[in-house]
Amino acid sequence: MLLPACSAGVTLEGGITYDADTARRSLMEKPSPKIERGLVRSHLTDAQNRENLTYVYQGRAELKDRVLAFFSDSTYAVMFNDNPLYVWYYSPDGTLLYVGKKDRTDYPYKTYKYTAAGRLVNMSLRVSKDESFIYLPSGKLIAHWLGANAYDEEGNVIMTRKYAE
Numbered sequence: 001m002l003l004p005a006c007s008a009g010v011t012l013e014g015g016i017t018y019d020a021d022t023a024r025r026s027l028m029e030k031p032s033p034k035i036e037r038g039l040v041r042s043h044l045t046d047a048q049n050r051e052n053l054t055y056v057y058q059g060r061a062e063l064k065d066r067v068l069a070f071f072s073d074s075t076y077a078v079m080f081n082d083n084p085l086y087v088w089y090y091s092p093d094g095t096l097l098y099v100g101k102k103d104r105t106d107y108p109y110k111t112y113k114y115t116a117a118g119r120l121v122n123m124s125l126r127v128s129k130d131e132s133f134i135y136l137p138s139g140k141l142i143a144h145w146l147g148a149n150a151y152d153e154e155g156n157v158i159m160t161r162k163y164a165e
Contacts, residue, residue, distance in 0.1 A: 101113075122135060123137065
């Protein structure tokens with residue numbers, strides 16, 4: 001006797017699980033996107049640097065027009081709500097270090113990170129808010145973020161981050 005695969009009233013839910021190899025393959029399956037030079041030029045310095053650094057000490061990250069992330073190496077990132085496909089990474093003095101370009105905003109999504117001059121630095125697969133895999137352009141794993149910690153291939157914590165909500 002054959003049974004139908006699904007019956008009325010049954011909801012199927014599925015998800016994608018990644019490991020270091022499947023995440024790497026997903027990122028390397030097509031060329032990385034290019035970044036728009038004019039857009040980068042307009043973000044070479046963080047016009048709100050002092051204000052953003054003040055938010056570090058207040059523990060605020062979700063603002064009306066932007067979201068901030070602060071890293072243990074004293075750098076920080078800004079994502080503007082009106083253009084959420086780009087993330088701008090700055091040094092503590094407000095100088096642009098990197099720009100990240102996302103392929104979409106829903107999880108899972110890919111991000112390609114470039115220097116201000118346009119050289120690809122790394123690429124990542126953001127599985128969820130708490131998990132992402134980051135690779136060099138060659139495909140070598142840099143870090144696997146789980147929650148507040150980034151791990152190397154040996155399982156050592158190499159960096160931390162703080163979510164202030």
